Amino acid sequence: MSEDAIEIVARLGREARAAADRLAVTPGEVKDRALYAAAEAVRNRCPRLLEANARDLESAAHLRASLLDRLRLDEDRVEAIACGLEGVAGLPDPVGAVAASWTRPNGLRFERIRTPLGVVGIIYESRPNVTADAGGLCLKSGNAAILRGGSESFHTSTAIVEALHEGLEAAGLPKACVQLVPTRDRAAVGAMLSMRGAIDVVVPRGGKGLIQRVLEEARVPVIGHLEGLCHVYVDGAADLEKARRVAVNAKMRRTGVCGAAETILFDRAVAESHMPAILEDLIAAGCEVRGDTEVCAADGRALPAGEEDWNTEYLDAVISARVVDGVEEAVRHIQRYGSRHTDTILTENDAAAAHFLAHVDSAIVLHNASTQFADGGEFGFGAEIGISTDKFHARGPVGAEQLTSYKYVVRGDGTVRP
Amino acid sequence: MSEDAIEIVARLGREARAAADRLAVTPGEVKDRALYAAAEAVRNRCPRLLEANARDLESAAHLRASLLDRLRLDEDRVEAIACGLEGVAGLPDPVGAVAASWTRPNGLRFERIRTPLGVVGIIYESRPNVTADAGGLCLKSGNAAILRGGSESFHTSTAIVEALHEGLEAAGLPKACVQLVPTRDRAAVGAMLSMRGAIDVVVPRGGKGLIQRVLEEARVPVIGHLEGLCHVYVDGAADLEKARRVAVNAKMRRTGVCGAAETILFDRAVAESHMPAILEDLIAAGCEVRGDTEVCAADGRALPAGEEDWNTEYLDAVISARVVDGVEEAVRHIQRYGSRHTDTILTENDAAAAHFLAHVDSAIVLHNASTQFADGGEFGFGAEIGISTDKFHARGPVGAEQLTSYKYVVRGDGTVRP
Secondary structure: OOOHHHHHHHHHHHHHHHHHHHOOOOOOHHHHHHHHHHEEEEEEHHHHHHHHHHHHHOOOOOOOOHHHHHHHHHHHHHHHHHHHHHHHHHHHOOOOOOOEEOOOOOOOEEEEEEEEEEEEEEOOOOOOOHHHHHHHHHHOOOOEEEEEEHHHHHHHHHHHHHHHHHHHHHOOOHHEEEOOOOOOOHHHHHHHHOOOOEEOOOEEOOOHHHHHHOOOOOOOEEOOOOOOOOOEEEEEOOHHHHHHHHHOOOOOOOOOOOEEEEEEEHHHHHHHOHHHHHHHHHHOOEEEEEOOOOOOOOOOHHHHHHHHHHOOOOOOEEEEEEEEOOOHHHHHHHOOOOOOEEEEOOOOOOOHHHHHHHHHOOOOOEEEEHHHHHHHHHHHOOOOOEEEEOOOOOOEEEEEEHHEOOOOEEEEEEEEEO | OHHHHHHHHHHHHHHHHHHHHHOOOOHHHHHHHHHHHHHHHHHHHHHHHHHHHHHHHHHHOOHHHHHHHHHHOOHHHHHHHHHHHHHHHHOOOOOOOEEEEEOOOOOOOEEEEEOOOOEEEEEEEOHHHHHHHHHHHHHHHOOOEEEEOHHHHHHHHHHHHHHHHHHHHHOOOOHHEEEOOOOOOOHHHHHHHHOOOOEEEEEEEHHHHHHHHHHHHOOOOOOOOOOOOOOEEEOOOOOHHHHHHHHHHHHOOOOOOOOOEEEEEEHHHOOOOOOHHHHHHHOOOOOOEOOHHHHHHHHHEEEOOOOOHHHHOOOOOEEEEEEEEEHHHHHHHHHHHHHOOOEEEEOOOOOHHHHHHHHHHOEEEEEEHHHHOHHHHHHOOOOOOEEEEEOOOOOOEEEOOOHHEEEEEEEEEEOOOO
16 A cells, blocks of 8 residues: 555656656746636636535545635635636746846856756645645746645545646646645655655645654655744834734734734733733634733733743634733744744834844744735735745745746856866 | 764754854854954964864875865965955855845835854865865854864864854854864764754765765755766857867866866767867867767777766766767756756857757856856855755855845734735
8 A cells, every 4th residue: 555655656756757847948928828727727617626525525524613614615715716826827937037147257147047946746734725826836936746635635636636737738738747646645745755856845734743744754855834833022112003903913814824923922011001902802802812920910801821822823713922021022932932934023113123023033024014914925926835934945935936946057258267 | 982973963053053043143244353353363373274284184194196185285275265264254244135125015015134044064075175165154144054074184174163263252253153073973974964953954065975975864954065967068059269168178177176077068060070179189188088989980099988987977087078969969968967067058059059058957057168167256156165956945056145044024004914
């Protein structure tokens, strides 16, 4: 059984390599034609997608409601998948773009030009729209994709990949540009993580269990996605109205996304003036507050927080809260407990903001804005595969440009080195 | 014994992390002050450096001449080390540089700002100047460096690091910004490769044995340096004089560097007009030619090449040579046998050049210029740790900018996500 999964992934790898070599020199308009045709195929196949999704939902009836909701497709969500593919098609082609150019005193002309990475493996969990987003972004960036979706969404993902294949064929591109691992055998994940040379980079997107397995087993480069333990710091010079608006949005707009705030820190200077109203807003919005003694004293509905609360990504309507002595202690708290994903400072004091933005070592640091902006679409990247908390290769939202490498093109005139 | 090496590396890692946190927010002028002071210390300590080097040379008397030459310091080379540090100091500070900025319709202002990677491990072989180059580049880019040099250069590297420490102290920075692994125990290399979390990235720089070990053992991200199996392709539209000049320079300027050409390909169209003169030039310069039947027929001094010759990085005055049917077959040969390092086309035909530059998937592709330009200094990077043949994170020369990551700084005005 395991042997089969390894053989299957090896075959996908060989086919993906041939497709990647072709894609690397495919003009942007051909890739875009495939993406637009795939969007059209998604729309035309809507009944088939919903039917496949119904099969997945039936087998997944034991899952909790929030997971079932992530898995569920309806006509609006199918339309959103099609629009997503068109959005990716409309982005500029990253491949071949000149990222830098300069001339040296000896007359040599240098260009740094974006190139695809090659074969990208994506290992993800239940949301089936990732199948289209990841496949589309890989195609746009000239990479062949090997997709390994969650087993709960197997039929839905298969139906989405069939639509992508229809788009590829319409543009004269091989189906192997986007492949779904055609087995639910978990050994396939291990095979993908170990196939150095066959897969150039793996992008994992999922919960702690998956990320832990990837960190332990990966022998291929990984663009990592850790949890999003995001903080809101309400500084002593925060504007109360902005702080109320941003705090509730950062926590409650959607609680299940990686950019949702999990901890709110209050400067002691605003513990009396700002904290009660913000706690009131959060609780009124349906949020449970777990606070230190000062927070609990300020609002009797707050529960006492334990050490583990500062380390917990709730992904739910729960927030931990404490009082700190100014921006420096806020930074220390975030550096100690945060996951280096996304953190925001609310302040009208430029010096405090500058200190926070420079010293918080996270992929995304914000000033007077909600952590829920941690999203490739909100950055203007069109779409994303996820948010990287790695510092290596790509950090923050991983869109089409982040799935590229580069090469140097150097032009001379019979130029030799002395 | 092995236990000791692991403990030592763990301790260096902890000290490096504290230094890296400090360096990440150290202004450029402080880092530059340390680099200039280190250069001065290298000059002042010249007698001590030569004495340490003499001890290394004595123990290394059994090595072959070319390796001894790489190991040897003299007054000129010590001066070159000092100048190298000053050159790095003179580069712009990559940290804090705004690599991109844009504003979204909702008013959010985005900046992508370069940040250090953190703790960089460098594992290298005998050339002691790498100690100064790598230490200096890491310091410039705000990274703490853990250096593991070749055991042959142990005393020389120790003396160089003492000079770097003098520079760090003069600028008020901790010595742990640049540390040399203080043991020759090879278990230290394994420890560096496995310490995920303690070391953020390893840069290996050495021969096949080291690279193989790194590929097998590394559990931390690696900026890879494979061999340089570089090609010169003499196209049917090549200018004879330029081709003669570049071919001899690419092979013979220095034969031991990774950018030295190892194979020359002749378009059949110039097998009679250009090939004999170029073979004559190479042989006259002291190069052994190993050719296919057509090359051997053209010059009786050429030896027959076997399949293994196309796969061999000679790093010596030897070149393999064959006739191909135009640019497409040249590209196929390079894609099959090359190491994706550096390859050049010699032609006056723009279409042939464009095909070659687009289809040869190497870090550096050149048109009418010598492969020996594969060097960070020649690119204008000031210095380099090596040439990456990876596509992940950094490709081509690895200088200060390539040792950075980035973060997003986002500014709003109480901005929330709908």
